[in-house]
Amino acid sequence: MASLRYESQTREPLVDGHKTYHDVTEDICKPVEAAPTRMWWIGFLVSAALLLFGVVSLYVEVVYGTGMWNLNKTIGWGWDITNFVWWVGIGHAGTLISAILLLFRQGWRTGVNRAAEAMTIFAVMCAGQFPVWHMGRVWMAFFVLPYPNSRGPLWVNFNSPLLWDVFAISTYFTVSLLFWYSGLIPDLATLRDRAKKKWAKAFYGVTAFGWTGSTKHWQRHESLSLVLAGLSTPLVLSVHTIVSFDFATSVIPGWHTTIFPPYFVAGAIFSGFAMVQTLMLVTRKVLNLQDYITISHIENMNKVIVLTGSIVGCAYLTELFMAWYGASKYEFDAFYKFRISGPYGWSYWLMMTCNVITPQLFWVKKLRRNIAFTFLMSVVVNIGMWFERFVIIVTSLYRDYLPSSWSVYYRPTIWEVGFYLGSFGLFFTCYFLFSKYFPVIAIAEIKHILKKSGESYKEAMDPIEEQSTDEFAAKVAHAH
Amino acid sequence: MPVKKFIVGCFDDEKTLFPAVKNTRKKGYKIHDLYTPFPIHGLDQAMGLRDTSLHTAGFIYAITGTTTALSFMSWVFTKDWPMNIGGKPHLPLPAFIPIIFELTVLCAAVGMVLTFCYLCQLAPFVRKDHFHLRATDDLFVMPIEVTEKTNIEEVKAFLQSAGAVEVFEKDAETGWWLGSYATERKLFEKEEATVTA
Numbered sequence: 078m079a080s081l082r083y084e085s086q087t088r089e090p091l092v093d094g095h096k097t098y099h100d101v102t103e104d105i106c107k108p109v110e111a112a113p114t115r116m117w118w119i120g121f122l123v124s125a126a127l128l129l130f131g132v133v134s135l136y137v138e139v140v141y142g143t144g145m146w147n148l149n150k151t152i153g154w155g156w157d158i159t160n161f162v163w164w165v166g167i168g169h170a171g172t173l174i175s176a177i178l179l180l181f182r183q184g185w186r187t188g189v190n191r192a193a194e195a196m197t198i199f200a201v202m203c204a205g206q207f208p209v210w211h212m213g214r215v216w217m218a219f220f221v222l223p224y225p226n227s228r229g230p231l232w233v234n235f236n237s238p239l240l241w242d243v244f245a246i247s248t249y250f251t252v253s254l255l256f257w258y259s260g261l262i263p264d265l266a267t268l269r270d271r272a273k274k275k276w277a278k279a280f281y282g283v284t285a286f287g288w289t290g291s292t293k294h295w296q297r298h299e300s301l302s303l304v305l306a307g308l309s310t311p312l313v314l315s316v317h318t319i320v321s322f323d324f325a326t327s328v329i330p331g332w333h334t335t336i337f338p339p340y341f342v343a344g345a346i347f348s349g350f351a352m353v354q355t356l357m358l359v360t361r362k363v364l365n366l367q368d369y370i371t372i373s374h375i376e377n378m379n380k381v382i383v384l385t386g387s388i389v390g391c392a393y394l395t396e397l398f399m400a401w402y403g404a405s406k407y408e409f410d411a412f413y414k415f416r417i418s419g420p421y422g423w424s425y426w427l428m429m430t431c432n433v434i435t436p437q438l439f440w441v442k443k444l445r446r447n448i449a450f451t452f453l454m455s456v457v458v459n460i461g462m463w464f465e466r467f468v469i470i471v472t473s474l475y476r477d478y479l480p481s482s483w484s485v486y487y488r489p490t491i492w493e494v495g496f497y498l499g500s501f502g503l504f505f506t507c508y509f510l511f512s513k514y515f516p517v518i519a520i521a522e523i524k525h526i527l528k529k530s531g532e533s534y535k536e537a538m539d540p541i542e543e544q545s546t547d548e549f550a551a552k553v554a555h556a557h
Numbered sequence: 558m559p560v561k562k563f564i565v566g567c568f569d570d571e572k573t574l575f576p577a578v579k580n581t582r583k584k585g586y587k588i589h590d591l592y593t594p595f596p597i598h599g600l601d602q603a604m605g606l607r608d609t610s611l612h613t614a615g616f617i618y619a620i621t622g623t624t625t626a627l628s629f630m631s632w633v634f635t636k637d638w639p640m641n642i643g644g645k646p647h648l649p650l651p652a653f654i655p656i657i658f659e660l661t662v663l664c665a666a667v668g669m670v671l672t673f674c675y676l677c678q679l680a681p682f683v684r685k686d687h688f689h690l691r692a693t694d695d696l697f698v699m700p701i702e703v704t705e706k707t708n709i710e711e712v713k714a715f716l717q718s719a720g721a722v723e724v725f726e727k728d729a730e731t732g733w734w735l736g737s738y739a740t741e742r743k744l745f746e747k748e749e750a751t752v753t754a
Contacts, residue, residue, distance in 0.1 A: 251666065
């Protein structure tokens with residue numbers, strides 16, 4: 078019955094190498110069960126060191142204030158909010174791959190969704206650091222939550238996008254964590270049942286929650302995944318829209334524009350996929366998973382990159398057009414005097430090169446399927462997207478309405494850079510721990526698509542390809 | 558936790574599994590459950606399981622989130638402490654939309670996951686008896702309950718003919734208890750009461 082399902086030959090197999098179900102388990106679980114290698118230790122310790130430097134930088138900032146970051150009047154937001162938006166943007170790719178590609182029935186998501194969702198969770202954790210620590214008096218950070226207090230009770234301002242952010246980011250983190258973990262439970266059960274060492278049996282036994290693989294439970298699991306995907310899709314779109322509202326609902330020239338929500342969402346997907354590429358290209362090489370994260374997976378992600386990069390480029394040109402065409406002289410100056418030229422012109426042109434010009438190279442198929450070029454591009458795109466947020470924030474703030482308040486050139490201090498490096502430390506520490514002790518590919522999902530899209534089964538399609546459509550239809554009609 | 562006796566048939570191909578399930582049900586044997594390493598499309602219908610209502614529960618949780626968010630914010634800004642914030646109206650519904658939406662999604666997701674874990678008896682430190690270690694690897698494991706009326710040899714022969722790659726008998730506890738997977742499994746045994754004079 079299952080063999081009469083037809084899968085087109087123009088699509089490449091999603092799993093190479095003539096794998097059986099047991100092969101899939103072995104390939105993905107073996108690196109988890111092996112002891113950490115020297116390379117892993119080096120990477121982990123470097124990340125932990127960066128994290129430690131971040132903690133020191135934060136100590137300086139909390140004790141001496143946000144002046145340690147060179148923030149001043151008018152440039153009240155600098156690297157801190159740039160980094161916040163950058164990390165949140167990166168997180169969006171994971172949810173897009175898991176949720177939106179599930180709703181679009183794209184089987185290729187199974188090779189990368191587990192690692193991408195983990196990346197989302199760690200990226201959102203890093204993103205959340207910036208709004209909290211940039212408050213200055215962080216010991217009162219809980220004031221943003223509407224809890225009954227003895228000050229009236231004084232409630233929070235529900236009109237403010239900064240508060241919408243609090244709800245959006247916390248919800249996004251919680252839902253992503255739940256989606257990721259509920260998908261992980263069956264795979265942890267696989268590791269539990271294979272475990273030989275006592276600590277592994279105990280650890281995976283606890284984390285797998287007692288999963289058995291019962292059909293009724295799988296039925297509920299499928300229903301849960303589908304609904305969570307359906308919830309996560311508008312969630313991811315809303316979260317970055319709300320982040321864009323931090324700027325769009327203000328009156329600052331260069332910020333007060335309705336193009337921001339779709340522009341930010343497309344930019345988030347753009348930078349997120351670039352980070353997924355960076356991580357996946359290294360992971361597949363180190364853990365020997367090239368049969369599961371195939372070159373066609375890499376190519377598909379590059380196609381998304383060129384699509385979203387084009388949308389972002391289109392948004393840039395629209396902004397420039399509206400600044401010229403619109404009647405606001407402040408908007409005109411913000412773009413044509415203080416962004417594309419002036420003291421920060423270099424950052425604008427760097428952003429344009431990295432985000433608009435270079436991703437267009439992915440129209441060339443040979444470059445889409447080239448690993449080294451993809452890796453280089455993914456780093457370039459991430460740098461470009463960081464500069465996009467920097468340009469939006471700093472170049473609008475340093476020259477706003479009143480010339481007497483125009484600020485001096487803003488240069489980050491070591492503590493600000495340290496906080497950013499610390500967020501990399503947090504991200505990579507978590508990612509190293511994840512890739513060592515958890516399966517980086519969704520084992521159960523790969524097995525689910527194996528018989529439709531694995532290499533062996535693609536070859537079984539050859540005789541069916543030979544048939545004419547009428548013969549095939551007749552066969553299907555009679556085979557119940 | 559009741560200890561029951563089972564005859565376990567293990568299959569490794571979906572092509573043999575579906576007819577086997579159909580025939581097992583036709584013969585009237587009681588399928589305790591069917592453990593698979595991944596979800597198999599159509600298997601729940603083949604086994605005669607009713608559809609899950611988890612998504613309905615999710616919807617109810619979502620509505621709860623919407624109502625909570627909307628009523629709380631409205632109460633705060635109209636009854637408890639109305640304030641003039643930049644001249645905005647006391648009931649700015651468009652401004653409430655982001656938070657209403659987020660709380661809807663949050664309540665739906667958290668509620669559904671907790672309900673899922675409750676229904677499937679999943680939680681940290683929950684320990685269950687598993688029929689075959691390869692049920693999470695590459696085998697489809699089908700335990701059939703043994704009652705007084707069951708002829709064990711007949712069932713075994715039937716499973717072999719249906720294409721099972723492994724057939725064996727097993728005593729197992731159904732249900733769950735709190736424990737660690739690191740300790741060895743010992744079935745509950747009735748101890749003979751000894752009377753010392």
